[in-house]
Amino acid sequence: MADKKAFHSGFVAIIGRPNVGKSSIMNRFVGEKVAIVSNKPQTTRNKILGVATREDWQIVFVDTPGLHKPRNKLGEFMMKQASDAREGVDAVLCVVDAQHIGAGDRAVMEDVLKMNCPRFLAVNKVDLATPEKLMPQLDTLHDLPFDQIVTVSAQRGDNMDTLLELLAQAMPEGPKYFPDDMMTDQPERLICAEIIREKALLNLREEIPHGIGVEMLAITKLSDNLTEIHANIYCERASHKSIIIGKQGKMLHDIGTAARIDIERMMGTKVMLKLWVKVREDWRNRESDLRATGYEE
Ligand SMILES: Nc1nc2c(ncn2[C@@H]2O[C@H](COP(=O)(O)OP(=O)(O)OP(=O)(O)O)[C@@H](O)[C@H]2O)c(=O)[nH]1
Ligand SMILES: [Mg+2]
Incomplete structure (x- = not known):
């Protein structure tokens, strides 16, 4: 052989x-x-x-x-x-x-x-x-x-x-570190948070995107084909909050709809996505907020 x-x-x-x-x-x-x-x-x-x-x-x-x-x-x-x-x-x-x-x-x-x-x-x-x-x-x-x-x-x-x-x-001889079907090390909740942040980035302009963080509050599988997700979007000023929510909630609705479609594709279930916008001044300098948004070692 x-x-x-x-x-x-x-x-x-x-x-x-x-x-x-x-x-x-x-x-x-x-x-x-x-x-x-x-x-x-x-x-x-x-x-x-x-x-x-x-x-x-x-x-x-x-x-x-x-x-x-x-x-x-x-x-x-x-x-x-x-x-x-x-x-x-x-x-x-x-x-x-x-x-x-x-x-x-x-x-x-x-x-x-x-x-x-x-x-x-x-x-x-x-x-x-x-x-x-x-x-x-x-x-x-x-x-x-x-x-x-x-x-x-x-x-x-x-x-x-x-x-x-x-x-x-250029790769040396070595083991298969991950199974064939594994594409990333990111846990599902982090991927969800990133998808929401991406949709916020795509829709918002100027300095607002840099001040956005997403805190996942809960991912609940209600049934085999329905998942409920709650998340907070952090921003740094009240004026940013009103832009993120938009006229009659349109901006937040658009961000949420785009995120829901991608999350549904990833999870293979229907998703109910509930987003809240929170003003957290200077959250990018606060340990507890950084931890909540997934930025810790
Ligand atoms: N036209 C064109 N656009 C590209 C190409 N590669 C990336 N882009 C665009 O460039 C922008 C930045 O792409 P990213 O992949 O987010 O860049 P990055 O280096 O990861 O950026 P950071 O995460 O901010 O460091 C996006 O709008 C992409 O669609 C390319 O080959 N051609
Ligand atoms: Mg990048």
Whole structure:
């Protein structure tokens, strides 16, 4: 009987500035939306695992919050999550936005290049960058000692299979860390909270999204196909609260409806979703509020 080919596996941290498309890349690799995505920077707040499994390899991706200067305890928590994610990984995937590679991205790349493991660079959103804009940017990257530099589009899919294959080839021999059907380490209640936050991010503008947190109060399975969910949406000012609720409750209704549809799909049951909006001034600096919204070690 022929020897069975050795299984390869490992952890890959995804690192980069806010909004470059880290979570979109992970979702594409996993084949499911395990991390929420929005056009607002600082969408991701926790380390989130996403698992891609094939016949002879498994990669566990660690999506991280975009690197920025923290302005409150939540920001500090996020940056700690991002730096912890680098510990003990088998490879790192640094991500930049093809439309603009700035000083902040360069600092991140320099930092990533200090890591002692295979280092990959994804230049994402190539669908948005014209060749005239992209070429000079790529020229400035070629000298950097990444193991591979790949231009990709997480949204359109360009080169994503190639990048995934290159990452798989860099994985050492190892066990299957997670069962085949497991896509993420996130518990159901955290996924629900994230879905609600995503819908708030998509619907709200300016500074409000950054000040939003979701506290899950209860998830009750009323029957095999009906779940009741209660959650608080935190915001930082009374004026924000009235915007989140909207005229005759329309905004909150829209956020709730969009969230309910996604949660129903995830849970495979009908969902009754009840949301309340609470003003918690400075909650992003208060330990107890951070704990309630899921931001603790
Ligand atoms: N056109 C285009 N848009 C993209 C692509 N990848 C991501 N985006 C968009 O870019 C925005 C940010 O994507 P995210 O995946 O949330 O970015 P992130 O790096 O995880 O952001 P943070 O969690 O805030 O650090 C979203 O609006 C995505 O839809 C891409 O390849 N092409
Ligand atoms: Mg993200």
